[in-house]
Amino acid sequence: MSNWTPKQLKAFATADDMHVSPFYQNGKTYGTPTWIWSVVVGDDLYVRAWNGQQSRWYQSARQQQAGRIALAGQQYEVRYQPVTTDDQLTQAISQAYEKKYAGSPYLPPMLAAGPVSATVRLDLK
Secondary structure (H helix, E strand, O other): OOOOOHHHHHHHHHOOOOEEEEEOOOOOOEOOOEEOOEEEEOOEEEEEOOOHHHOHHHHHHHHHOEEEEEEOOEEEEEEEEEOOOOHHHHHHHHHHHHHHOOOOOOHHHHOOHHHHHOEEEEEEO
16 A cells, blocks of 8 residues: 555646656666656556556566656655556556546557556555
8 A cells, every 4th residue: 555645646646747767677776767657546656558568667667666756746766566457446547547648649558458467556665
């Protein structure tokens, strides 16, 4: 479970400036910031990898399970937690993407099996 504040979650829900930087293999050096979409569901922050599980940042996040994000004008140390298959949660995350990014031509691919299988919850470290 994450420990984001209500104020942070409110800012995250509308922010469109997320960058993820999981650690490289050494576990100390931050990876190159990757711009990505994010959504808030309940009290949690989620992201999906556009290229699914083959995405480099996703693979680093899975291996290192930690790093940094930049969102809503702030930087945060985070834990990257893979989301297990849960139809209700997957549907809620997809609905949050549909609401936040409605009208974007990039939305349909983010709802496809590849990105859905590469969904990560971000917890404040």
